[in-house]
Amino acid sequence: MATNSIKLLAPDVHRGLAELVSKRLGVQLTDTVLKRDPTGEVSFSIGESVRDQDIFIITQIGSGIVNDRVLELLIMINASKTASARRVTAIIPNFPYARQDRKDKSRAPITAKLMADMLTTAGCDHVITMDLHASQIQGFFDVPVDNLYAEPSVVRYIKENVNYKESIIISPDAGGAKRAATLADRLDLNFALIHKERARANEVSRMVLVGDVTDKICIIVDDMADTCGTLAKAAEILLENQAKSVIAIVTHGVLSGKAIQNINNSKLDRVVCTNTVPFEEKMKDCPKLDVIDISSVLAESIRRLHNGESISYLFKHYPL
Amino acid sequence: MGSNNIVVFGGGSHPQLVNMICENLGVKPAHVELGKFSNGETSISVHESVREKDVYVIQSGCGHVNDNFMELLILLSACKTASASRVTAVMPYFCYSRQPDIPYTAKGAPLVSKQKENVSFQSSSNGGQAFTLMTHKPGEETLLKANDSGLRQFNNVGSSTNLIKSTSFSRIPMIPGGKEQGSSKTDAGELFNAQNSGYKLWVAQAGTLIANLLTTSGADHVITMDLHDPQFQGFFDIPVDNLYCKPIAQSYIQHHIPNYKEAVIVSPDAGGAKRATSIADSLKLSFALIHKERRSQLLKGPPSTTLTSGNTLPVTAPLITPFSSREMSSSTSTSKYVQTTMLVGDVKNKVCILVDDLVDTSYTITRAAKLLKDQGATKVYALVTHGIFSGDALIKIQQSAIDKLIVSNSVPQKETVEFLGKHRVDVLDVSRVLAEAIRRIHNGESISMLFEHGW
Numbered sequence: 196m197a198t199n200s201i202k203l204l205a206p207d208v209h210r211g212l213a214e215l216v217s218k219r220l221g222v223q224l225t226d227t228v229l230k231r232d233p234t235g236e237v238s239f240s241i242g243e244s245v246r247d248q249d250i251f252i253i254t255q256i257g258s259g260i261v262n263d264r265v266l267e268l269l270i271m272i273n274a275s276k277t278a279s280a281r282r283v284t285a286i287i288p289n290f291p292y293a294r295q296d297r298k299d300k301s302r303a304p305i306t307a308k309l310m311a312d313m314l315t316t317a318g319c320d321h322v323i324t325m326d327l328h329a330s331q332i333q334g335f336f337d338v339p340v341d342n343l344y345a346e347p348s349v350v351r352y353i354k355e356n357v358n359y360k361e362s363i364i365i366s367p368d369a370g371g372a373k374r375a376a377t378l379a380d381r382l383d384l385n386f387a388l389i390h391k392e393r394a395r396a397n398e399v400s401r402m403v404l405v406g407d408v409t410d411k412i413c414i415i416v417d418d419m420a421d422t423c424g425t426l427a428k429a430a431e432i433l434l435e436n437q438a439k440s441v442i443a444i445v446t447h448g449v450l451s452g453k454a455i456q457n458i459n460n461s462k463l464d465r466v467v468c469t470n471t472v473p474f475e476e477k478m479k480d481c482p483k484l485d486v487i488d489i490s491s492v493l494a495e496s497i498r499r500l501h502n503g504e505s506i507s508y509l510f511k512h513y514p515l
Numbered sequence: 516m517g518s519n520n521i522v523v524f525g526g527g528s529h530p531q532l533v534n535m536i537c538e539n540l541g542v543k544p545a546h547v548e549l550g551k552f553s554n555g556e557t558s559i560s561v562h563e564s565v566r567e568k569d570v571y572v573i574q575s576g577c578g579h580v581n582d583n584f585m586e587l588l589i590l591l592s593a594c595k596t597a598s599a600s601r602v603t604a605v606m607p608y609f610c611y612s613r614q615p616d617i618p619y620t621a622k623g624a625p626l627v628s629k630q631k632e633n634v635s636f637q638s639s640s641n642g643g644q645a646f647t648l649m650t651h652k653p654g655e656e657t658l659l660k661a662n663d664s665g666l667r668q669f670n671n672v673g674s675s676t677n678l679i680k681s682t683s684f685s686r687i688p689m690i691p692g693g694k695e696q697g698s699s700k701t702d703a704g705e706l707f708n709a710q711n712s713g714y715k716l717w718v719a720q721a722g723t724l725i726a727n728l729l730t731t732s733g734a735d736h737v738i739t740m741d742l743h744d745p746q747f748q749g750f751f752d753i754p755v756d757n758l759y760c761k762p763i764a765q766s767y768i769q770h771h772i773p774n775y776k777e778a779v780i781v782s783p784d785a786g787g788a789k790r791a792t793s794i795a796d797s798l799k800l801s802f803a804l805i806h807k808e809r810r811s812q813l814l815k816g817p818p819s820t821t822l823t824s825g826n827t828l829p830v831t832a833p834l835i836t837p838f839s840s841r842e843m844s845s846s847t848s849t850s851k852y853v854q855t856t857m858l859v860g861d862v863k864n865k866v867c868i869l870v871d872d873l874v875d876t877s878y879t880i881t882r883a884a885k886l887l888k889d890q891g892a893t894k895v896y897a898l899v900t901h902g903i904f905s906g907d908a909l910i911k912i913q914q915s916a917i918d919k920l921i922v923s924n925s926v927p928q929k930e931t932v933e934f935l936g937k938h939r940v941d942v943l944d945v946s947r948v949l950a951e952a953i954r955r956i957h958n959g960e961s962i963s964m965l966f967e968h969g970w
Contacts, residue, residue, distance in 0.1 A: 232875065233905030235580040236611055237721070261555040262585040273724040292556055302561035304593035309732055313588070316731040317724055422553050452553035 199281055201501050202245055204252045206267050209473040212288070213253040215490035220497060227271075235263060239270050241278060250280040251497050256291045257472045258421075258451035265291055265310070269317040276318030284321040284500065285314060286493060288343075288471030289447045293328035294419075296335075311335035323496055325471055325489065326374075326418045326446040341506055343496055345446040345469050345489055346374075347513040350381050352467065352487045353414065357442065363387055363411040367429045375416045387413075389429050402432050409437040420445040420468065423454040427461035440464045448474050448484070455481045521957050522565055522599075524590060526574030528583040529927050532607065532946055533573045539950030549586060557582065559589050565599040569957050571738075572602065573949075576610025577903060577926040584610055584725075588732040595733030603736040603956065604729055607925035607945060608901045611725045613743040613873060726750035738952055740925055740945060741872045741900040758952055759966055760872075760900040760923050761790075763943050765798060767921060768868060771941065772896065778866040779803050779892075783883035791870040803860025803867070805883045856886055863891035869917070873901045877908035881915035888916040901925050909934045 201222050205213030207229045217224045226242030252271050256264045268285060275283045295306040314322060315337050322340045327333065333340040353359045363385045366375035372388055379386035387406025413433045420426055420443065430441040441463050448468025450458075458466050458481055467485040468474060478484045495514035499506050521542055525533030527549045537544045546562040572594065574587040587604060594602045722744070729737060730752055737755045742748065748755045768775050781803045782791035788804055795802040867887045874880050874897075884895045895917050902922035904912075912920060913935055920935060922928055923943040932940050948965055955962045 234577065234610075234875070234903055235582075237581070239721075258554040260582075262557060262581045265585065266581040269724060269728070270721050273721065277720070277723075294552075295556070295558075298596065300560070302563075302565065302593055302597035304559055304589045305596060306556075306589050306592070309589060309592045312731045313728055316727045449554045451555065 199248050201497065202248045202250045202280075203497075204241070204250060204271060204275065206254055206264070206271065209255040209257065211473060211475065212255050212470055212490055212493070215470075215488065216253055216494045216497065219491050219494035229267065229271075231263075237263075237267050237270050239267070239274050241274060244278075245275055246279045247281045249501050250275045250283045251286055252283065253286045253493070255471065255473045256287065256289050257474065258449045261291050265313075269313060272314065272317040272319050282320045283318055284323060284497075285319045286323045286497070288323075288325040288469075288489070288493065289449070290324045290327055290332065293332060296329050296332055307332050308335045311337075314338075321500065323493065323500070325469075325492075328418055341496060341500070343489075343492055343506075344510050345471075345487070345492075346378055346381065347509070347511060348469065348487050348489050348492060349378065349416070349444055349446075351513050352444070353382060356485075357414065358412060359384065359414075361410075361412050361439070362414050363406070363408055365389060365406075365408070365413050365415045365429065365433065367391070367415050367417050367425050371417050374418065378416055385411075389432060391425065391428075402428055404432050404436050407436075408433055410439050413438045413441045415441065415443040417443070417445045419447045419449060420466065421449050421454065422452045423450065423457040423461070423466070426463060426466065427457045430462045434462050442467065444468075444487075447471050450474055450477055458483055520567070520569050520600075521953070522563065522568045522570045523953070524561075524570065524572045524594070526572065526583060526586050526590060528578050528586075529573070529575040529607070529924075531927060531929075532575065532924055532949075535924075535944070535946035536573060536605075536950045536953065539947050540954060547590070557586050557589055559586065559593055561590075561593050561597060565594050565597050567598065567600045570594045570599040570602045571605055571953050573605040573607075575607045575926055576612075577608055580610045588728060591729070591732040591734050601735045602733050603738060603953075604734040605738045605949060605953065607740050607949060608903075609739045609742055609747070611721045612739075612747050613875075722747055723750045726752075729753075736956065738949065738956070740923075740949070743873055756952060756956065756962060758945075758948055758962075760925075760943065760945060760948075761794060761797075762965075762968055763923070763945065763948065764870070764898050764900075764921070765794060767898070767941070767943060768794075768798060772866065772868065774866065776800070778868050778896075779860065779862050781805065781860075781862065781867045781869050781883065781887060783869050783871055783879050787871050790872060794870055800868075801860065803858060803862055805886060806857045806859060808855055808857070856882070858886060858890055862887055864893055865891075866894045867892040867896065869895060869897045871897070871899050873903065874899045874922075875903040875905050875908065877904065877911045877915075881911045881917065884916040894918050896921060899923075902928060902931060904931060913939075 201220065202225045203213060203217050203220070203222050204225050204227055210224070213224060225245070228240045228242065230238045252268065252275065254264060254268050268287070272283050272285055290310070292306040292310050295304060298305055311332070320338055322336060322338060323343065324340065325343045326345050327342045330342055333342055353362070359382055364375050364379040364382070366372045366386070366388045368389065368391050375388070376386055385406070387404065387408055389402050389404050391402045415426060415429055417426070426443045430443070433441050442465040443463055444467045446469050448466070449472055450468070455477055463483060465485055466483050467487060469487045469489045471489060474484065491514050492509055496506050496509055499509070521540065522545045523533070523537050523540065523542055524547050525544050533544050548560045548562065550558045552558050572587060572590050574583055576583065587606070591602050591604060726747070735753055737751065737753060738758065739755065740758045741760050742757045745757065748757055768778070772778060775798070779801050780791050780795040782788045783805050785804065785806050792802055869880055869883055869887070871880055880897055880899070884897065887895050896919045897917045898921045900923050903926060909931060919939055919941065920931070921941045921943060922931065923945045925945055928940070928942045932942065952962050952965055
């Protein structure tokens with residue numbers, strides 16, 4: 196095989212993450228033109244030859260206009276593939292529709308599966324994502340999926356920014372218990388769990404705390420923060436139970452709807468999200484937000500994938 | 516399969532059309548809840564059993580295209596996974612069927628450069644519009660193929676080192692002697708075409724992708740109308756029924772245009788010539804064509820156009836009227852192009868019926884109307900299947916020489932009627948054709964009759 200090189204592609208909006216990755220890798224973003232006509236139809240062109248190259252498309256899918264981003268991504272993948280790229284890897288840190296991963300009622304769509312099929316149909320050869328809502332989604336794909344973990348980055352953040360010896364890790368729901376427990380193990384901390392009964396999506400009802408949080412700094416860990424109603428409620432319950440302070444660390448800070456309002460009004464000290472989702476603008480309105488940069492993890496995984504090296508190192512360690 | 520097996524779902528794009536189709540079919544639209552999660556993801560819940568049913572999902576490619584398209588895909592997939600025996604996507608207007616061969620701006624002018632750049636390669640204020648070719652697709656038969664075939668190539672018309680970063684894309688092969696990129700140092704990375712001299716711009720064609728996505732989501736059959744490219748059908752692995760608006764349009768012409776036998780059918784561009792001639796043929800009307808082109812000034816005058824449309828319609832000696840609006844390309848370029856709009860055919864003192872399948876920015880059609888009026892047409896009708904009317908299209912039409920707009924309801928036209936007033940717009944109802952197609956497909960009958968006679 197002739198040598199080929201990495202080409203980084205990114206849509207024209209939310210390029211922040213892609214630029215960080217590009218800086219880290221020392222690879223320039225490939226020039227592309229993405230045009231939308233007034234109805235929203237997308238046309239896309241790549242500014243240089245990608246024949247036989249190793250393409251990585253980095254996209255940040257945030258809240259609001261998910262479908263536009265998805266279609267853009269699919270068109271970009273398809274464009275690269277039809278332009279004879281050797282391999283097209285989609286880097287979708289925040290996998291869209293990840294929560295619709297099962298048929299929870301009659302005739303409910305399994306949109307996560309549809310997303311997987313669509314990516315494959317578009318010509319995607321490899322998917323890199325981060326902290327999938329359910330890791331089983333990997334099984335929906337016919338192509339390899341690397342599900343990276345934000346955990347090493349989170350561990351680093353906690354060690355550097357929080358007096359973690361006095362902390363306790365909290366899982367805001369039973370589903371996230373495993374994630375929280377692993378993190379607690381890594382940091383050698385205690386662990387508590389909030390059990391909630393959810394009536395409908397994006398709505399929270401009754402919550403019960405399991406574990407002792409007296410005089411501790413509570414670190415709530417979750418994979419996704421949407422309207423932040425859960426986090427705010429959880430903070431209240433923790434403080435009612437004599438916690439010292441509460442911070443939340445979530446991988447995907449979608450922060451949709453009234454999230455900013457909820458955070459500002461809540462008793463949370465800080466909400467820390469990784470930059471899988473673009474939320475820079477929201478930080479102006481909310482001084483409590485903080486960012487963990489995961490671009491180096493993505494950059495390293497791109498490098499390793501391109502060179503055919505193992506990625507599993509990144510599951511446990513933060514790249515240097 | 517009995518008729519009780521039919522289930523019709525409507526997407527959120529055009530509920531009115533869904534209701535009309537259902538009325539024609541004598542069924543009720545099935546109950547489905549469409550919405551969005553707070554993070555912007557589409558949420559769908561189907562409240563009716565579809566097990567072993569023949570499901571039709573109606574969604575037009577209008578409004579917010581990507582949202583509606585995703586909604587359609589999710590709905591199709593939900594029905595398929597809920598054990599529907601067959602799932603048919605009904606897309607009166609098929610989105611992404613028209614992929615421009617060059618990225619274009621809202622005004623319809625192709626634009627090849629990043630948004631932040633100032634793309635003014637023409638000094639005249641109106642210049643950016645000179646290069647409209649949205650509806651002009653390769654692969655379609657054109658009357659002036661000979662002229663056209665050579666014009667497909669993209670070229671960089673020189674950008675000299677300084678100030679105006681002009682990337683203009685002409686469809687005319689570069690004149691020999693036209694300089695290659697003046698310098699390779701024009702802000703590397705900004706102008707990729709200049710940067711990679713030799714790399715011709717290449718635009719993704721989403722057609723196959725859209726087709727495959729529909730198949731992937733579980734569609735077994737697609738019904739659509741007046742596809743911009745008939746070749747689009749070939750992109751699918753599943754049957755696609757492309758219905759025509761033509762019979763409805765014809766009956767409108769016959770019944771609502773006074774003295775229609777004296778009228779002239781006009782195609783606003785070469786790409787639509789075939790569509791227009793077929794209406795002209797079946798109504799036995801005469802036909803005219805508006806042809807846009809840019810040519811180098813080095814060539815003197817328009818070439819001798821040979822009009823061999825391949826059909827029986829005799830075209831009398833072509834009256835070629837060059838309308839050189841003298842829109843120059845950038846002065847830095849060595850070769851100069853003139854945009855010429857030619858009318859082929861005689862429209863003097865005649866009623867003209869402009870026929871097009873799709874109007875989006877309305878740039879082409881309003882310009883065509885003006886040209887026709889300038890050439891002495893008494894009245895200009897515009898007959899359009901899919902009226903997307905994005906941006907300021909409606910304002911342009913209001914101010915244009917179009918006396919009456921006739922548009923189908925494949926895309927909601929409420930706004931159009933409200934904006935232009937009832938006297939200036941007539942809406943053709945396609946729900947009966949679509950309903951009849953659904954009924955026939957459901958019963959396994961032939962639908963080819965609908966192509967000719969409408970319903």
